[in-house]
Amino acid sequence: MQRRTFLKSLGALSVLTYMPRSWGQEQNADQQGRLILVQLGGGNDSLNTFVPFTDASYYQARPNLAIAKEQVLAITNSLGLHPAMAPLMQHWQSGEMALVEGLGYANPNRSHFRGYDIWHTASDAEEILSEGWLAQVMDLLPMSLDALVLSGSPGAFAGGADLFNLAGQTDIASFSPAFMPSGSSDISSLQFILDSRAQYNASLESLESVLAQAPEPTVTFPNTAFGQQCELISRLITGGLDAPLWHLSLGSFDTHANQADEHAALLTELAEGLAALCAALKADEQWSDTTIASYSEFGRRVGENASLGTDHGTAASHFVLGGNVQGGLFGQRPSLTELDAGDLIFTTDFRHYYKSLLQKAGLPISAQLQEYVSLGF
Amino acid sequence: MxxxxxxxxxxxxxRTHLHVxxxxxxxxxxxxxxxxxxxxxLAAPVDQIELPDWHLQAPRRPGPEAIDAMRRELILWWFKQLANCENQLNEMMVLFWHNHFVSALSKVKWPPFMLRQNVMFRSHALGNFRTLLAEVLADPAMLIYLDNATSQSESPNENLARELMELFTLGEGNYSEQDVKEMARTLTGASVSRLTGDYVFRRRWHDAGTKSLLGQTGTFGPQDVPELILAQKACAEFIVAKLWHYFSGVQADTALTEELAATFRQADYELKPLVRAILLHPDFYNYAGNQVKSPVELGIGLLRFLPANDALNAAVARATRDMGQQLFNPPNVKGWPGGRAWYAAGFIPAREQLCLRAYRFMHSLSSPPDWQAELLAVSPVGKSEIEASSNPLLLALQDPAMQVK
Structure with a gap:
């Protein structure tokens, strides 16, 4: 093994001082908002989340799992929310919730992991890209901290700098700075450790000072992992952290068996957490700058299986929430009878959705998404 | 020589031990x-293990407290093996299979199932892959985790069928969507007895019809699956590439994959000749220090320097959870992503804290016992730096090199 050069200056053990980076004070908050992505890990069953309650073929395909017409929360005369989504109903009614139907891509892949690669890199089905779709956006942002990942896969940010990945941990108050020797290493894994510690230390100081300034939330957040992550986002935003990109995750939505109770519980956790986050951001007048959007690696099979669950499918609908969002239905509802091997045929390329989200959040559009069109929400 | x-x-x-x-x-x-x-x-015998007396208990519905107690005991049971095992290479392979043939207690629920799966991994960790695969396809924890236990001929469940080919044996792109459906039909009936908790083949749930699967046609059932899979060129390639990555920390190129796959097939899927070929490959020795230690590797590596006791085992078990690796609960069917993901910002404080706590513990002992000398001898920091430092032990534990292997 080669000598590591940084060791030569490693006699003393003092934690070295570091330069906290400025937090983009030159930014104009009126122009740039923030995008909070919500990963529904495992493949959310959007047919049971946004229920086509007048479509007889929906009830035929799901004799056991279909949500009864009397139970859905109707948002149009043919579509209703799963009852567990009730906490978000007020946002539909106030025109702050958009639903984009039929999102997907050609030649859909039904693997969780290949599916996520495609969604995270905004590639075609057969195309292998290494950079996340937000990495190019991060390159165009002048911030010192572009993205905060509370939980879930950081794949959408892969290759982008200035990311802080909390990896599900929310107790920032218990974090302390990492020991930082001076110097550098010509072994890439050691340089990676050094870089990670430096970035961690710099960001931690800023996060702690933001949290110290954050007002006490006026809203009670649910005592679930997802709820606590929503609360941390709220505290960081109301404390003044101006990172434009945020990510959190819930799941597993991979409901192959006994789906009904599990799916309802997940949607409850999702809707209650997000409703609290929306309320907190509204109270702090951050709501008009905020766009919250869901995504998932695929939807689920139209027909249920014999284990009272649903297998991997293709296209799905996703929701967008925000003070500046044009509420209503966007995209186009896929047919439940003209199927591809039992799966929905997508109507709306997910990259139109991505471009629309960036536009709505006032973020720069990467070259990769230039050719796509805004869906208008 | x-x-x-x-x-x-x-x-x-x-690369072959948790503790050096x-x-x-x-x-x-x-x-x-x-x-x-x-x-x-490779010749070291597999350790004899003691099992909690509930390990064969059939599934029932005891109160949540009883299940919680079993769950805690289960995790501590593995940490005891990790802290005490003689054959560390076998233990490293058990960790590998746990993260390859993934099942998670959060879904399986019944701790004895996870324990029995772990015991099964132990017996075949360095045995024959064909046998291991057959055991996995009859393993109650797996059949529950991937929902095959409830799969029936009328609209079969595709979960196990898909992940078996995608993540366990062939790799994405080496099977078709039609194969997934046909594999699901083939696996119908492979289930778990509610009464005994043992594997059971439910003939009435099985689709006995003709299947067209992976290029072959027949009235296949679960027992035919290992051979159908091993007949695919992709299987040996997939497994050797994953093991190469586990030991070396880098992806194998096509030539190396084919070379190792040939060895694996020649050995009739015995794992020892494959692992031997990996550990003796000249390229393997180019990658020293390129892997971030997993939480278990970091935790057990330090723990085994200390005098063993249950309280310390439990403390390290909690620490590994805070560092993102809760044994028996991988995050999804692909397992922990590992590699540099272990050093995400949110995990850095727990990793640092573990090293500091190990230091304080060692420091609190009145006279420096042998382990201090031993830790320093294998420390990533060179001897000259150690001698120059006023606090060599802390230097060794806080060095960035402590985080990698």
Missing amino acids: ASPNFYEARHLAF SDSLLDMLQQSSSLDSAVAGL
Whole structure:
């Protein structure tokens, strides 16, 4: 093994001082908002989340799992929310919730992991890209901290700098700075450790000072992992952290068996957490700058299986929430009878959705998404 | 043929052991050759283990407290093996299979199922892959985790069928969507007895019809699946590439994959010849220090320097959870992503804290026992720096190199 050069200056053990980076004070908050992505890990069953309650073929395909017409929360005369989504109903009614139907891509892949690669890199089905779709956006942002990942896969940010990945941990108050020797290493894994510690230390100081300034939330957040992550986002935003990109995750939505109770519980956790986050951001007048959007690696099979669950499918609908969002239905509802091997045929390329989200959040559009069109929400 | 030098011995030790001691390095360097050092590691007997008395208990519905107690005991049981096992290479392979043939207690619910799966991994960790695969397809934890236990001929459940080919044996792109459906039909009926908790084949749930699967046609059932899978060229390639990555920390290129796959097939899917080929491959020795230690590797590596006791095991178990690796609960069917993801910002404080706590614990003991000398001897920091430092132990534990292997 080669000598590591940084060791030569490693006699003393003092934690070295570091330069906290400025937090983009030159930014104009009126122009740039923030995008909070919500990963529904495992493949959310959007047919049971946004229920086509007048479509007889929906009830035929799901004799056991279909949500009864009397139970859905109707948002149009043919579509209703799963009852567990009730906490978000007020946002539909106030025109702050958009639903984009039929999102997907050609030649859909039904693997969780290949599916996520495609969604995270905004590639075609057969195309292998290494950079996340937000990495190019991060390159165009002048911030010192572009993205905060509370939980879930950081794949959408892969290759982008200035990311802080909390990896599900929310107790920032218990974090302390990492020991930082001076110097550098010509072994890439050691340089990676050094870089990670430096970035961690710099960001931690800023996060702690933001949290110290954050007002006490006026809203009670649910005592679930997802709820606590929503609360941390709220505290960081109301404390003044101006990172434009945020990510959190819930799941597993991979409901192959006994789906009904599990799916309802997940949607409850999702809707209650997000409703609290929306309320907190509204109270702090951050709501008009905020766009919250869901995504998932695929939807689920139209027909249920014999284990009272649903297998991997293709296209799905996703929701967008925000003070500046044009509420209503966007995209186009896929047919439940003209199927591809039992799966929905997508109507709306997910990259139109991505471009629309960036536009709505006032973020720069990467070259990769230039050719796509805004869906208008 | 020459005895392994210090750097070869150290690399081999760190990649085949959870804990590297001075005496291990001496032993490896005293081997007549690398070949004999590796042969010695592979010849070590599998440790005898003691099991909690509930390990064969059939599933029932005890109160949540009873299940919680079993769950805690289950995790501590594995940490006890990790902290005490003699055959560390076998233990490293158990960790590998746990993260390959993934099942999670959060879904399986019944701790004895996870325990029995772990015991099964132990017996075949360095055995024959064909046998291991057959055992996995009859493993209650797996059949529950991937929902095959409830799969029936009328609209079969595709979960196990898909992940078996995508993540366990062939890799994405080496099977068709039609194969997933046909594999699901083939696996119908492979289930778990509610009464005994053992594997059961439910004939009435099985689709006995003709299947067209992976290029072959027949009235296949679950027992035919290992051979159907192994007949695919992709299977050996997929497994050798994953094991190469596990030990070396880098992706295998096509030539190396084919070379190792040929070895694997020639050995009729025995794992020891494959692992031997990996550990003796000249390229393997180019990658010293390139892997971030997993939480278990970091935690057990330190724990085994300390006098063993249950409280310390439990503390390290909690620490590994805070560092993102809760044993028996991988995050999804692909397992922990590992590699540099172990050093995400949110995990750095728990990793740092573990090293500091290990330091304080060692420091609190009145006289410096042998482990202090031993830790320093295998420390990533060179001897000259150690001698120059006012606090060598802290230096060793906080060095960035402590985080990698």
